[in-house]
Amino acid sequence: MTDRRPLTFLTGALALVVLAGCASGAPASPAETPTESSAGHGEIAGAAEVAEPPLQLVSIDDKGAVGSLDLLDGSASRLGTVGEPESVATDGRYVFVAVDGGVGVIDSGVWTWDHVDHFHYYRAEPAVVGEVRGEGPVSVSTGPLSTAGGTGLYFAGSGEAVLLDNAELSRGRIVETLRVETGLADGVVAPLGDGALVSDADGGLSFHGADGTAAQGVVACASPSGAIATRAGLVVGCADGAVLATLEGGDPAFERIPYPEGATAERASAFEARKGRPTVAALAGDQGFWLLDARERAWQLVRTAVPLVSVVAADDADGNVVALDEDGRVRVYAAATGEERAVTEPLVDAADGPGVGLSVDAQRAYLNDPATGVVHEIAYADEARIARTLETPTRPDFFAEVGR
Template identity: 40%
Template sequence: MPHATRARIAALTAGCALLAGCSSGAPPGEDAPTPHGYVEGAEETAEAQLRLVMADTETGAVHMLDPVTEETVEVAQFEGAQAMDTDGRFVYIGGASSTEVLDSGVWTVDHGDHVHYYRTEPRTVGGIDGSGFAPIGDPAVTVLNSAAHVIALDRESLEAGEAGASDELDAEAVLPYGRRLLAVDGGAVRVLGRDGSLESELDATCAEPQGQTVTRRGAVFGCRDGAVLITGDDELTAETIPYPGAGVDGGFHHRPGTAAPAARSETGGILVLDIKERRWTEIPVQGVVAVTATGEDSPVLVLTDDGVLRSYDPASGAELARLALMTITDGGTPAIQVDTARAYVNDPAGAAVYEIDYRDDLRLARTFEVDFRPDLMVETGW
């Protein structure tokens, strides 16, 4: 990695970079002690403040839906939106050649033995060159991976409302993991310090990385021949879990943090990785529009092009339930977003969002009708 890139990463990750959950801002009074977890300008809440962020690609309007109050508000306007993703707080709205960043104003800080939930006003942050990014973040940095670029964004700058503190990384794919960066380049899997310096090279190869994610049981790179799983704390180890046949096509999808990511396979079906057991389950479903895993020993959800939502057992691949939801037409990108209790599916043509109890045979819990096309959707606040 060039010296300039190393220096830039060091600048991006200075200060609170090595802390698992640092707070920012000054205490509420000159003489008062700083409350644990205090964040200037944010309200700490007793429970997660989950929001659904949606974009109408025709009008460029971006809306946020609060599932608790059922209220929807317009929060931004981004013309030319084509794709949307999130790191849990910030939303990355991709256009033809650039990406706009929106602070959803809701997030979670996990200290391991306890969790803090925060809420503040949503706001636009700025633009980034490039598009098609898949973001993965931690308290210090969010890494944006795409086929053309890998970019690191300084979280402290993002939280201050600035997207300018960024740097393009010299690698094919990068993950923030365990206070380090994991980088794949030229088939090698390297461990970098947060200053970009090379710490070690792991005993694994990853040709043609297809997707990457971080779970509670380790970091995963999807590669040409299998998934490279990286585990450990101070000392990291890597192992390859070979595909049962065809490999993954695109990124992994799962409830944040959980350790059973799912992906489309190159044959059009679904692959589910059981990290604990170090094995894949192949599910031969066709016409996949969207897929996500809800957790270990919890259903895998698949939306197919006939508008039917299906759930599958992640170990056996057996179908558990199905629910006819919508008519899928050209335009818009239906997605499945999941949290600990519910799944949400956007219906662009029907101007609706469906709330599904995925633990109760895909019971339709609520339908949120909206007065715009929810063409793109992510869930934030985790």
């Protein structure tokens, strides 16, 4: 492995910011503060605080063997096994693996705690935690913090909405704070504070508190699909736009963000972004992609010359949006203008199974190639340069980037 990522100097400076910020940083406005808090800035017993983001790749082969590759020092290890994977999702610490009959939960042992104006970074022992039972395809919705709040699992086969306690997960225990039978084949359960928004039979989203109590707040949202935690609040996609949810004094507050008048592109059904940013991206059918700026409550449709299969908003200073097209090329767009800034050669067969995925952090994008068994590390802000081609300890039929 060559061209190691130049993080040491940068994150050393960030460590100084952390110390100064904890001592005297001014509080952020409520809309800019993650909705959960936890003692010790996300620290848990047995974890070590480190000076820089402990970035790793968790790889899962088609039989369920799990491995971990450290992106900083190149060390690799095997973590155990889960069931045969069907899809994966992550909050930047835990990896949730859809398997036959439920969801396997992996604790990578690395995470970042977001304190709005600075961050804390931790390492602990990784582990395969266990499995949550459920029927049919599952959609996973994660919160802003891995040691507080919850993670939502919506099982389409049974119409059950399940909320997991993240504080308990951080201690190696799977605890459900709610399991609701909605009676709906399609729906969402999206973490908000210590509770969650859950699809209801009346075409809306109801807020369930930490004790499972329902209907503390209800908002209309036809055909909800896709939920993501942003810097400005929780976003849930609806047939006519999106709902932005925040907590005010423990009670949910809702704002509707309708699509632009006259919009004809396919609706957004799943959102992706660099973790903790206000602007998120979603496919717009074969026309291009949507950008939703949750802070400005505004949609933007970016039309592209080629169809895309995935898109992620980096939401950085340069406004980069990173996408994978149907020919397996990674393309980088300017959010403000839709201009294509860079494109790679074909790197993967984008139709090569459900596990092909694209992950974006502050400096790099990662794309797994199940056919060749490698993960491409791409410097998306540097003309989409291939920085490294990484071999993982288990074949990366599925993968997730963690430590973010």
